[in-house]
Amino acid sequence: MKYFKEQKLRELQGKQLKHDSTFCFRCYPGISCFNRCCRNLNLFLYPYDIIRLKLCLKISSDEFLDRYVDVVLREESYFPDVLLRMEDNQDKTCPFLTQEGCRVYPDRPDACRTFPLEQGMIFDDESGHGRLVHFFRPPEFCMGQYEKTKWTPKSWEQDQEAEIYHKMTAKWAILKGLFHHNPWGSEGPEGPKARMAFMATYNIDRFREFVFGSSFLKRYKVKSYLIKKMNASDTELLKFGFKWVQFFLWGKHTKEIRLK
Numbered sequence: 001m002k003y004f005k006e007q008k009l010r011e012l013q014g015k016q017l018k019h020d021s022t023f024c025f026r027c028y029p030g031i032s033c034f035n036r037c038c039r040n041l042n043l044f045l046y047p048y049d050i051i052r053l054k055l056c057l058k059i060s061s062d063e064f065l066d067r068y069v070d071v072v073l074r075e076e077s078y079f080p081d082v083l084l085r086m087e088d089n090q091d092k093t094c095p096f097l098t099q100e101g102c103r104v105y106p107d108r109p110d111a112c113r114t115f116p117l118e119q120g121m122i123f124d125d126e127s128g129h130g131r132l133v134h135f136f137r138p139p140e141f142c143m144g145q146y147e148k149t150k151w152t153p154k155s156w157e158q159d160q161e162a163e164i165y166h167k168m169t170a171k172w173a174i175l176k177g178l179f180h181h182n183p184w185g186s187e188g189p190e191g192p193k194a195r196m197a198f199m200a201t202y203n204i205d206r207f208r209e210f211v212f213g214s215s216f217l218k219r220y221k222v223k224s225y226l227i228k229k230m231n232a233s234d235t236e237l238l239k240f241g242f243k244w245v246q247f248f249l250w251g252k253h254t255k256e257i258r259l260k
Ligand code: SF4
Pocket: 026, 027, 028, 031, 032, 033, 034, 035, 036, 037, 038, 141, 142, 143, 144, 145
């Protein structure tokens, strides 16, 4: 998910799609470029991607972060980006690419589902609201763009079972947008507050230990229906994590969390 400025949209490459615009695309095993797109990528991973991938691989979020990602702090943001680390081979292949295709296909990341579209957000600093935009921009080598099957952004999203991904990524994008301003103060982006924010959004198993295995629930009043949901589901816990970050960093009150 990239952030765009309204006035810069026209300068961007690719075709901007309205919700009812169509594009042609089809990808299938046997197409001449099969798997060419799964290498040498800057593949951004969002918090919900990590949950799905670590569950698919049956490892902890901690282990996933250790083995598969690079964490990069860029100049324009005070929160790091998380990128899937490509293999250290000549083609820099995705670590999940096999001869037969993607070995995490049912749980592949948001960016892989959305491709050949790219999703971005125009974020209004003042209102705090974001608006999603879509661009059609397959790389030249992608032969799928010359196929005849027609899609709208919506029908493509449904076909790729990307609805839950887009919903979670949009929530994350709104929170991430707040990090265009420095929330760390003198602690800097590697201090305890920053580590807490990263844990609550990207390291769900550690965050689970923190919420359920520390004095957290003694210090904060959390609605009991929510505790049950968080206990049963990493996705619900992640939604809570997004709210928690806003609460402890910016003091944004929600009806779900209160100091006791
Ligand atoms: S390059 Fe395009 S058509 Fe080829 S495998 Fe990738 S997505 Fe499919």
